[in-house]
Amino acid sequence: MTALVEFRDVDFAYAPRGGASFAIRTLSFSIDAGEIFGVIGPNASGKTTIVRLLTKVLAPARGDVRLAGESLERLSRASVATRVAVAPQDLPRGLPNTVEELVLMGRFPHAPARFFENDEDLRLAREAMAATGLLAVRRAAVDDLSGGERQRVMLARALCQQSPLLVLDEPTAHLDLRYQAECVGLLRRFNRTAGLTVILISHDLNLAAELCDRLLLMQAGASAAVGSVDHVLEEERLSSVYGCRVSVDKHPSTGRRTVQIAWPDSDGR
Numbered sequence: 001m002t003a004l005v006e007f008r009d010v011d012f013a014y015a016p017r018g019g020a021s022f023a024i025r026t027l028s029f030s031i032d033a034g035e036i037f038g039v040i041g042p043n044a045s046g047k048t049t050i051v052r053l054l055t056k057v058l059a060p061a062r063g064d065v066r067l068a069g070e071s072l073e074r075l076s077r078a079s080v081a082t083r084v085a086v087a088p089q090d091l092p093r094g095l096p097n098t099v100e101e102l103v104l105m106g107r108f109p110h111a112p113a114r115f116f117e118n119d120e121d122l123r124l125a126r127e128a129m130a131a132t133g134l135l136a137v138r139r140a141a142v143d144d145l146s147g148g149e150r151q152r153v154m155l156a157r158a159l160c161q162q163s164p165l166l167v168l169d170e171p172t173a174h175l176d177l178r179y180q181a182e183c184v185g186l187l188r189r190f191n192r193t194a195g196l197t198v199i200l201i202s203h204d205l206n207l208a209a210e211l212c213d214r215l216l217l218m219q220a221g222a223s224a225a226v227g228s229v230d231h232v233l234e235e236e237r238l239s240s241v242y243g244c245r246v247s248v249d250k251h252p253s254t255g256r257r258t259v260q261i262a263w264p265d266s267d268g269r
Contacts (some may be wrong), residue, residue: 003030003031003032003033003066003069004031004032004033004067004068004087004164004197005030005031005037005054005066005067005197005199006029006030006065006066006069007027007028007029007053007063007065008028008063008064008065008066008165009026009027009028009062009063009263010024010026010028010053010060010061010062010063010064010065011023011024011025011026011027011060011061011063012025012049012053012058012059012060012061013061014114022044022049022221023048023221024046024049024053024184024221024222025222026063026222027046027050027063027135027221028063028223029216029223029226030199031197031199031214033068033164033195033197034196035045035186035197035198035213035214036187036193036197036200036211036212036213037198037199037200037212037213037214037215037216038199038200038201038204038208038211038212038214038215038216039199039200039201039202039214039215039216039218040202040203040205040208040216040217040218040232041217041218041219041224041241042241042242042243044220045218045219045220045221046218046220046221047201047218047235048164048169048201049221050218051086051167051169051199051201054072054078054084054167054199055077055080055081055084055086055167056072056077056080059072059073062089066082066248067083067084070183071133072268076111076168081108081109081161081163082109082110082161083163083164083165084163084167085106085158085159085161085162085163085167085231086155086166086167086169087152087154087158087166087167087168087169088110088154088169088182089169090147090150090151090154090174091141091142091150091154094143095142095143095202096141096258097140097141097142098138098139098140098141098142099137099140099142099145099153099156100125100129100138100139100155101204102142102157103119103125103128103129103134103138103153103156103160104122104125104255105157106124106125106156106157106158106159106160106161106162107121107124107125107160107161109161110162113123119181121260124160124162125156125160127159128156128157128159129156131156132152132153132154132155132156132159132186133152133160133182134152134153135178136150137149146174147174148174148175148176148179150174151171151172151174151175151188152175152179152183155168155169155171155183155186159190164195164196165196165198165199166190166196166197166198166199166214167198167199167201168199168200168202169184169201169202170201170202170203170204171200171202172202172204172207184207184210187211200212205233205238205259206258206259208229209255209256209257209258209259210251210254212229213228213229214226214228214229214232215227215228215229215232215233216232217232217237217238217241219241224237224241227236229256229257230257233257233259234247234248235247235248238259244261244262245260245261245262246256246259246260247259247260247262248260
């Protein structure tokens with residue numbers, strides 16, 4: 001079976017700024033259709049660069065990125081946008097759009113020359129807003145929303161895009177506990193009933209452990225580990241990559257891994 005996503009020995013380097021530079025080095029991994037795949041790691045480890053390479057915002061200096069067996073090099077950015085939907089962390093301020101208008105923008109890649117939405121677009125937008133609890137505020141200005149509501153607008157827009165691959169960048173960062181639980185339930189439902197493949201970019205190791213089938217742990221532009229949650233979330237490995245002591249246990253109800261910082265004592269030990 002052909003993997004839905006493949007990174008094959010990918011190298012990429014940003015132009016140096018102020019003497020500092022960052023590079024992705026010989027990165028290889030694959031994601032099967034229907035997986036929930038987590039990408040974790042410290043700040044500046046390469047998580048965001050992976051998303052940019054996958055969406056053709058950036059191009060590898062060496063190696064190949066493939067979608068369903070096709071090299072991104074041979075695909076237009078418009079074609080990639082019909083296959084990959086991205087829900088970023090937040091929206092820029094100052095947007096003049098309502099919630100419904102912004103969610104409908106998810107339909108643009110499917111008909112970039114069309115200026116007006118059709119009945120099918122409106123139906124899909126309503127379904128996405130209903131699934132994310134936004135129907136009641138669909139006519140509200142996006143700028144008037146709370147951080148959690150704005151996060152759900154981004155998720156609704158990505159769902160409205162109807163792409164087989166959904167990339168989520170810190171999807172619960174601004175959500176309270178209720179909506180975090182609802183977000184996890186929503187993603188599981190779409191994954192199980194619609195076969196949606198999800199890439200989760202997250203600093204929340206416990207969310208990644210709860211939601212993901214497999215994990216990629218990044219460190220300084222390279223893969224520190226890739227595999228099952230139990231394999232990747234190992235105490236010694238995490239302590240080394242993150243530069244602090246952690247303890248790894250299992251949740252008493254779910255049996256999933258849980259990660260906690262081993263806080264230093266008050267005397268600094």
